[in-house]
Amino acid sequence: MRVIGAQKTGRRVDIAADQHCRIKIADDGLVAFRQSLVSPDRLRENGKHQSQRKRTNQSPERFEFLIHGFAFACFISLRNTEDRRTARPPIIIEFWDVGQGDATVIRPDRTRVFLIDVGPRNSPVVQWIAKNSNLKVEGIVLTHNDADHAGAISAFVEAAKFPIQRVYFLVDGNPKNERFAALFTHLDRAYKAGRVTQIIRLEAPQVVWVDPTGSVEICVRYPAVLTNVATQNPNQTAGVLTLNVSGKVRVIWTSDAPLEQVAAKCCGRNTEYMVGPHHGAPTDRRNPGAERWLADIGARTNVIFVGSKNGYDHPQKSCLRKAAAVGTRILCTQLTPLCDKTRSTDVVKAHARYALPQPNTGIACRGPIRVMLLLRMKSLVTSSTSSINKPFCRCSVRSVSDFNRGTVDY
Numbered sequence: 001m002r003v004i005g006a007q008k009t010g011r012r013v014d015i016a017a018d019q020h021c022r023i024k025i026a027d028d029g030l031v032a033f034r035q036s037l038v039s040p041d042r043l044r045e046n047g048k049h050q051s052q053r054k055r056t057n058q059s060p061e062r063f064e065f066l067i068h069g070f071a072f073a074c075f076i077s078l079r080n081t082e083d084r085r086t087a088r089p090p091i092i093i094e095f096w097d098v099g100q101g102d103a104t105v106i107r108p109d110r111t112r113v114f115l116i117d118v119g120p121r122n123s124p125v126v127q128w129i130a131k132n133s134n135l136k137v138e139g140i141v142l143t144h145n146d147a148d149h150a151g152a153i154s155a156f157v158e159a160a161k162f163p164i165q166r167v168y169f170l171v172d173g174n175p176k177n178e179r180f181a182a183l184f185t186h187l188d189r190a191y192k193a194g195r196v197t198q199i200i201r202l203e204a205p206q207v208v209w210v211d212p213t214g215s216v217e218i219c220v221r222y223p224a225v226l227t228n229v230a231t232q233n234p235n236q237t238a239g240v241l242t243l244n245v246s247g248k249v250r251v252i253w254t255s256d257a258p259l260e261q262v263a264a265k266c267c268g269r270n271t272e273y274m275v276g277p278h279h280g281a282p283t284d285r286r287n288p289g290a291e292r293w294l295a296d297i298g299a300r301t302n303v304i305f306v307g308s309k310n311g312y313d314h315p316q317k318s319c320l321r322k323a324a325a326v327g328t329r330i331l332c333t334q335l336t337p338l339c340d341k342t343r344s345t346d347v348v349k350a351h352a353r354y355a356l357p358q359p360n361t362g363i364a365c366r367g368p369i370r371v372m373l374l375l376r377m378k379s380l381v382t383s384s385t386s387s388i389n390k391p392f393c394r395c396s397v398r399s400v401s402d403f404n405r406g407t408v409d410y
């Protein structure tokens, strides 16, 4: 990280930048950060003050901000103390904007990456991997074989200029099914050509990635083999994965799986981000238990991978309303006419800020979303740039409140 000093730019103050982007910190956080830069003692003192303020102020935005402030304070103090040997770079999680489809890139450090889904056939992950020959792909999980999740895998493997270590894929349904057969043939060919080192069946329970510290892991929670074999519909058996820190679930990738299964396998009160399910329209959304399941999962933020031009009416208003009712905030990658019929320009265009390629179609609602996990020993704080968290997607927030008032009609 490169400290560039305080500079007033409107409401925000820039204090530091990494190799990817500028990190902007709101004015009301400046005191804490400046203290941390000059004195670790003052920083610890300030941490106490922050936790006192946290106890007295429970508004979600305030809590979110304090978490981030403390996260950055820890990160900066780490660099200035003897703990340098145990410090490690933050794990960066990027929920990419690939149009109608899912793709997450997890970066444990500058060169290693792990992917959960790769998006549709024209996904921007393909051009990205073609241009970055210094990367080492430790693994790719395909949560199921629908084109919006796995469509780009063949092009991705072709475009990568190095062998991909592991590909996890789901045996969902009949192996004679055309889509399944095509995917399997591609992977088999890539394996025989040495472009993929290992192909592994995705199945719960399974650990697909572990951080060198051993405190962070990505696990498969669903489906187990019996559910997997018995299913008739790929979405019913789509893989559900969690990122756990010291055994606690912090991020859930639900793919297109039923909400009931997600709640059964991942309920808890530590979840910060839930991705999906099913592009904001879970298949069992009309079940009377849906709101309870959302409450059981208790995610603070729901990331929805959705394309502006999807033909499926995603995301569904009933789902946004239920998520909002249990206190979850919504972040969509793209804006759809269901959220705002009138807007035809990007709301927040984060692609350039993160130097990530953008998809060929769609209007960015948030575009790609980047989250950082800051680790010290076995503790973790989740952070992301303040511009992502305040305000959240204006259109989503407005839409949710409109939904709550019943004024959105479609």
Ligand SMILES: [Zn+2]
Residues within 6 Å of the ligand: 144, 146, 234, 235, 256
């Ligand atoms: Zn699907």
Ligand SMILES: [Zn+2]
Residues within 6 Å of the ligand: 101, 102, 146, 148, 149, 255, 256, 278, 279
């Ligand atoms: Zn899908």
